[in-house]
Each structure stands twice: as structure tokens, then as C-alpha cells.
Amino acid sequence: MHFGPHLLLAALEGLVTSAVLALTALGLSLVFGVMRVVNVAHGEFFMLGAVLAWAISTAIAGHPAVGFVAALVIAPLLVGLVALIAERLVLRRLNYNPEGTIVATIGMLYIIQQLALTFYGPEARPVEPPFSYRILLPWFGYSGYKLSVVAASVILLVLTWLVLTRTKIGLIMRATQYDSETAQAFGIPVERVYAGVFAVGAMLAAIAAVLIVPISQAHYLMGQDPLLLSFIVVIIGGLGSLRGTVVAAILIGLSDGIISVFFSPTLAKIIATLVVAMVLVFRPQGLFGTTAR
């Protein structure tokens, strides 16, 4: 293949990564933005979504699309429920103290990971894509499913944006994010908002995982990379900024795709992590964020 088509392929792969990353990072960013909680277990909610998607789609016989759609609906709901329970039992009792919640979510990370290993096992298992249409480009064929993942992600991102900016729920969330004490004084049930945001954040990660699992398989350690990449995206985009998160996800996804096609993936990760650490050191508000509150 020539350089041009090769680059196009890398860019397409990068775009799929960006799409999934944007959803996952958005979940992390919402939780951090509204609750000021750094959820280290976010990657495990992602993994849980993928593993549940496998379980649901194999339990349902018939056309792969039926199982996939069932997984797309049920898996995020189950993950949201797990997150809700975790929030109620642990985070609320810690009063959302930043350091305490980091330690507690590290604990959750280990618990979820180990339970997945015990009940799901160490194997990587695939989920059949709902359809296997290939788009034929002049140079190579490309999976139609991968492009539909990008489309689905865009729709979800726009929906989230609409909810945040155009509805009463969004207004309540933004009020809580801006000043939770004043919000409470105006009769906003802050604790319920926190519980909801934590569940929605986990569900976004789970949806992203269900979308990606027909492309890359479900595995109990698959939460590590999305966690790190989401952190990178959220930091570069500016903590708690939706637009920044999306722009950063595209930037990171594309550059990750392109760098790892032409260079070693380990080197790509080293450079990306180092750059982000430096951004955090020298520009803590992120590249696109405004001043930190």
C-alpha cells in the first residue's frame, strides 16, 4: 500500500478509537466535573460493560444483531446499577472527600477486576458484530460496523450536550457543578444528583465498551488502557469541559492511531503519557480549559 492510503487507514482506525475514547472520557469528565471525584475504577466499568455484553449476546440465540442490541441496552443499565450501589455504599459515606474517594475507587477497581477474573475467566472472548457490511474504498475495504460506531458515538455526544445545555436536568447538574452548597440551599437534591451523575458516567463507559467489543475482544484487564487514555483526554481537554474533552479525544485518538501505525505502540504511549504529565505540570487548566475553579 502507498503512503496516502496507509495514512487514511491509520486515520480511520484513529477515528474509531477517538469515538470510543470520547464517550469513556466524557463519563470520567462528568463525574469529576460535577462531583470532584477522580474515579479510578472508571476503566473497570468499561470492562464490566464489555464482559456483560459478551454474556448477554451469547445468552440470546438468533441473529447476532438481536443479541448485540440487547447487550447495548441491558449492559449499561446493569453497570449503572453497580455504580449506583458503589456510590451509595462507599462514596456518599466518604462525603466525596477527594483523597478518600481515590483510595476507595482503587479498591473498587481491584474488586471488580478480581470478580471478573473469577466469574468470566482470563480468556479474551469476541462478540459478533450486528452486521458485517464492508465499505469498498478504491484501495481497501473497510468495516462498515467501525464507521457506525463513530456515528453512534457522535449521536450520543450530541445528546449529552443537549441534555446538559437545554434541559432542566442539565441546568440542575450545572448548578451543582458550579456551587453545590448554594444549589443545596435552593432545594436541589445534591446527593441524588451526585448518585445520578456517577451512574451516568459509568453507563457512558459501558456503552463505549459494548460498541467496541465486536472490534476488540472482551478481557478482564481491558479497562487499564481506556482509564489512562481517558485521564489523558480529560486533562488535555480541561477538567470538566465537554467541548475540550471531545476535541482532545479526537486529537489523542488520531495521533495514537497514526503514531502506532508508523512507530511502536509502546513508544506512542510513552510519548503521549509524558506529554500529558508535562501539560498537567505546566498548564494545569488543560490546553482548552479556562482557569481551574
Next chain:
Amino acid sequence: MRDASPAKVYALHIGVILALFALNFVLPDYHQGLFARIMALAVFAMGYNLLFGYGGLLSLGHAMFFSAGLYGAGLTVYHLGWGVPEAFLAGIACGALLALVIGLLALRTSGVAFMIVTMMFAQVFYLLILYFAAWTGGDQGLVIQQASRVVSIGGASFDLTDPTVRYMSALALFSVVLLITLAIVRSRFGRVLVAIRENEERTRMLGYDTTANKLIAVVASGATCAASGAAYALLFGYVGSNFASVQYSILPLLWVLLGGAATVLGPLVGTLFMYYVTDITSGFTSAYLLIVGIALILLVLFAPKGILGTIRQRWLGWLP
């Protein structure tokens, strides 16, 4: 902190050291080996405690200092054929240097950003070890042969693979670090650190250079953790990238929280307790990480002060 007579404090710590010395002759073989490992890793926890417990800086990247010591000692022995003492010092030097660089960068941030930055630098360090697998052995690691783990001092030679020599070496390192920690905590520098933890703004207003003090704490903590790593490589003869993974940044945090942050003996108690809990439960289940996870959550929920922290609060106010 209520002041106690120094005699009482020193008597307690020297008593602990003497008890550990005596245990060498009582413990069965298996537990003797386990205790040597626990003492070497308790040094790691003590280094972590210096920064987290006293300085109030929560780092999620201390695995890089431990593995800087591990590889600093392991690689100089393996590739350059250095002797044990030189390699041990090389390990500590690597850790201190790394801690200086990381400290200069990471201390520009604070709070949550400090945790994430340290975690990311540790991740870079981990990936670098994998990237230079030709030198480091990657995730397979390297085994250091018995022949290169013999120290000859004067006419006598000590074989670090011998259980008693290993136990005594670990104890020697542990004792030195324990007494140094005790001295630091009781010194002016130790008190300034605690002041920074409690209220950094006010400490600065009182005229202390808080950044410089924090930097010293990072370097001291990094060098101590590196000493633990270097000892681990030389005593147990194995270096591997696993020791640089996130898990090894979390473990010292767990040990310190369990034993009691900002207590001198807490790291030992935490490491000992966690090792034996794992050892006993591994008879029933292989789900080691499940126990770590549950322990972390229960600790932050119900006993944020840890074992010795709670004891100090309830009964022994003089415990350093």
C-alpha cells in the same frame, strides 16, 4: 502529639528491633523467608510514609522509586558485574536522582493533580522498562545469579542467598531506616513537614520555604524506597517490570493506611498484617486482589487512621 520522654520512645523501637532479631532463631524456615521479605518491603512502606503520612503528599507513583532502586542495583550487577555494596549504593543513587527530577516537576502541582502526575510519570517509567526489554528483560525480568550475590568484607564472605544472612541483612536495613525515620520525625524538619500537611499556607506565612522542604521530603522518600528496591533485588535475586506497575504504587499506600499513616512503626505493622492476611487467605482463595480491594475500602470508611493511628488516639498518645 503529646511529648514523651525520649528514653521511652527509643526503648520501644529498639525493643522491636531486638524482637525481630530474636525471631530469626525461633521462626520456621518458611516464615523466616517471609519475614525477610516483609522487612525489606516495610522499608518501602516507611519511605512512602515519610511523604504521605508526615508530608501529606499522596503519590500514586512510588513504584518508580522502588523499581529505580531495583533496576539500579540489579542491572549494574547483571550487566556491569558490580559488587553488592556498589550496586546497592547505585540503586539508592538512581532513586534519589529520579526523585529529585520528579519532585521538581510534580511539586508544581498539588492535591488531585499531584496524584495523577505521579501516576503518569510512574507509567512512563514502567513503559520505558518494557521498551528497553533488551537491557531490562522486559516483563520476563532478569535473575541475578547466586555467584554475584556474595559480599566479602575483610576476610569473611557473606552469601546473600543463605536464609540467615538474608534475614540479618534485611533486618539491618530495616533497623537503620527505622531509626533514621524516628530521628527525622523528631527533628525540626519532621515538624515542619507535619506543619505543611496541616496547613501549608500558614507554614509559608511563618517563614518556612515549604517547596524546598517538600522537595527534600520527596527525595528522602524516593531514596528510601529505592534502598528497599535495591535490597530486594540483591536479597531475592530477581528484577522484573511487575515491580514498576501501578499495583506496586498502590501497595505501599495500602500498607501505610493499614498500619497507620504518620506513625513510625505503622508501615511495619501494615506490611506484616497484609502479608499474613494474604498468606492465610491464599489457602482458601486465589483472589488476592479482592482482599486488597476490600481492605482499601473498609480502611477509608471505618479506620482512616489505621491500626497504630487508632491505638495512638485511644491509648498511647506518646507513640511517635
